[in-house]
Amino acid sequence: MKYVLAIDQGTTSTRAILFDEALAPVASAQEEFPQVFPKSGWVEHDPADLWATTAGTCREVVERAGIRGTDIVSIGITNQRETTIVWHRGTGKPIYNAIVWQDRRTADYCKSLRDDGHADMFADRTGLLVDPYFSSTKLKWILDNIDGARDMARRGELLFGTVDTYLIWKLTGGKVHATDATNAARTMLYDIRKGCWSRTICDLFDIPVQMLPEVKDSADDFGMCREDLFGQSIPICGVAGDQQAATIGQACFSPGMMKSTYGTGCFALLNTGDTPVRSNNRLLTTIAYQLDGKPTYALEGSIFIAGAVVQWLRDGLKIIREASETQPLAEQADDTQSVILVPAFTGLGAPYWNPECRGAVFGLTRNSGPNELAKAALESVGYQTRDLLDAMRADWRGDDSSGVLRVDGGMSASNWAMQFLADITGAPVDRPEVLETTALGVAWLAGMKIGAMPAQDEFAKQWALQRQFKPTMAEDARSQKYADWRRAVDCTLGY
Ligand SMILES: Nc1ncnc2c1ncn2[C@@H]1O[C@H](COP(=O)(O)OP(=O)(O)O)[C@@H](O)[C@H]1O
Numbered sequence: 001m002k003y004v005l006a007i008d009q010g011t012t013s014t015r016a017i018l019f020d021e022a023l024a025p026v027a028s029a030q031e032e033f034p035q036v037f038p039k040s041g042w043v044e045h046d047p048a049d050l051w052a053t054t055a056g057t058c059r060e061v062v063e064r065a066g067i068r069g070t071d072i073v074s075i076g077i078t079n080q081r082e083t084t085i086v087w088h089r090g091t092g093k094p095i096y097n098a099i100v101w102q103d104r105r106t107a108d109y110c111k112s113l114r115d116d117g118h119a120d121m122f123a124d125r126t127g128l129l130v131d132p133y134f135s136s137t138k139l140k141w142i143l144d145n146i147d148g149a150r151d152m153a154r155r156g157e158l159l160f161g162t163v164d165t166y167l168i169w170k171l172t173g174g175k176v177h178a179t180d181a182t183n184a185a186r187t188m189l190y191d192i193r194k195g196c197w198s199r200t201i202c203d204l205f206d207i208p209v210q211m212l213p214e215v216k217d218s219a220d221d222f223g224m225c226r227e228d229l230f231g232q233s234i235p236i237c238g239v240a241g242d243q244q245a246a247t248i249g250q251a252c253f254s255p256g257m258m259k260s261t262y263g264t265g266c267f268a269l270l271n272t273g274d275t276p277v278r279s280n281n282r283l284l285t286t287i288a289y290q291l292d293g294k295p296t297y298a299l300e301g302s303i304f305i306a307g308a309v310v311q312w313l314r315d316g317l318k319i320i321r322e323a324s325e326t327q328p329l330a331e332q333a334d335d336t337q338s339v340i341l342v343p344a345f346t347g348l349g350a351p352y353w354n355p356e357c358r359g360a361v362f363g364l365t366r367n368s369g370p371n372e373l374a375k376a377a378l379e380s381v382g383y384q385t386r387d388l389l390d391a392m393r394a395d396w397r398g399d400d401s402s403g404v405l406r407v408d409g410g411m412s413a414s415n416w417a418m419q420f421l422a423d424i425t426g427a428p429v430d431r432p433e434v435l436e437t438t439a440l441g442v443a444w445l446a447g448m449k450i451g452a453m454p455a456q457d458e459f460a461k462q463w464a465l466q467r468q469f470k471p472t473m474a475e476d477a478r479s480q481k482y483a484d485w486r487r488a489v490d491c492t493l494g495y
């Protein structure tokens with residue numbers, strides 16, 4: 001039997017998952033690593049931790065599966081996106097910690113870019129809103145703030161990469177400096193229409209182009225992994241940002257198909273085919289995947305707090321011990337109460353993009369307790385998804401592929417939350433058999449590239465439904481509840 005290894009380097013942990021040629025996950029290993037918070041609003045990772053947990057979980061998964069490293073025929077890498085690393089070309093040493101996608105340190109600079117009228121240029125070229133979320137202003141911050149960095153970069157001594165690029169560099173022993181188009185599309189430096197780094201933007205930020213990686217397809221030749229790691233050299237043949245990998249794993253290959261991943265946050269992507277659709281509703285335009293040199297585009301909505309609201313019930317309020325306890329609490333909630341929780345703990349993402357507002361609870365009575373709060377927390381995720389889907393439907397004039405939403409991620413395990421999602425969006429919600437869609441997506445890219453896994457159409461046919469949630473809420477109740485949510489958001493934004 002031959003295996004494909006998927007490395008999923010996420011925001012809080014790194015995982016390695018082995019898939020067999022029939023696309024079934026056979027073993028996995030996971031390791032968390034420390035989050036570094038040097039100042040309020042700053043979030044960093046030590047690149048050494050990202051590498052150590054990658055190498056560690058790769059070794060562990062091989063051991064657990066009881067296979068030999070030589071049974072692995074291809075490696076895929078999927079990763080937390082936007083997170084920015086700069087390292088020395090010669091020594092391989094990072095010159096600063098990885099600045100994580102959540103980091104807000106460049107908020108003022110982004111505001112000045114918007115005030116100076118650059119927003120349209122960025123939207124046209126990169127498909128993105130000018131926000132600290134993306135890599136370019138983080139890279140500029142490193143070049144501006146680390147002693148001698150810009151001069152070294154000008155002399156060609158420094159390399160930039162998102163986490164995929166850094167791991168490719170480490171895995172190949174410093175031989176390959178490359179990324180894929182989906183990761184490039186999140187840097188706010190990449191022209192998603194022309195398919196190249198934007199000179200105009202690099203000049204604006206004074207970023208030397210030679211420090212940027214080569215941009216490849218998502219299924220491509222990313223070099224050979226060092227021999228000492230698995231006892232033989234293995235090709236790296238698949239790379240995609242984690243949300244794009246989930247879109248692939250969910251087989252959202254036709255225009256109009258969409259998926260939503262519920263982890264800490266929630267990221268919804270709608271396939272728009274070969275056309276990059278410019279959003280009028282503050283969604284992002286991005287590359288869903290690039291195969292055979294041809295990009296397929298998507299509209300993306302990002303919500304910062306989804307499963308994290310359940311973590312807050314557990315770790316902040318301490319009203320549950322396990323995430324799954326939210327379901328029985330929500331089932332017992334008093335239906336006559338209309339408690340609404342707006343989980344703007346770190347501001348609100350799409351389509352509001354307000355980094356300053358903070359969370360709020362509305363409609364509390366003396367009878368409100370853990371049941372009502374648990375219900376409001378699960379409902380908040382459904383309401384936020386409806387915000388995204390409404391924005392997507394307003395932007396997307398193409399075929400709606402029956403309006404079904406495919407879901408995955410840890411929180412999609414909650415039947416109650418998924419039923420509410422179907423009710424409040426008024427559309428069916430499909431949960432697949434394999435919930436490891438991110439790893440599956442990149443494993444397929446890596447396996448398909450070397451001919452060990454089926455072609456795209458065949459892969460799409462293997463997507464299997466575990467359960468469909470159909471909307472059952474009456475239309476007037478749905479409208480009333482959603483109108484209440486919008487009022488609650490307005491009050492939160494206005495507070
Ligand atoms: N049964 C459940 N009900 C509600 N939320 C859940 C449930 N199981 C997991 N979650 C939430 O899902 C999140 C974990 O999902 P995961 O996909 O592992 O996230 P990430 O990759 O972002 O760490 C946590 O925030 C957790 O609170």
Ligand SMILES: O=P(O)(O)OC[C@H](O)CO
Pocket residue numbers: 009010011012079080081082101241242243263264265
């Ligand atoms: O690591 P995750 O799963 O939280 O995903 C992070 C996203 O890629 C950020 O854009």
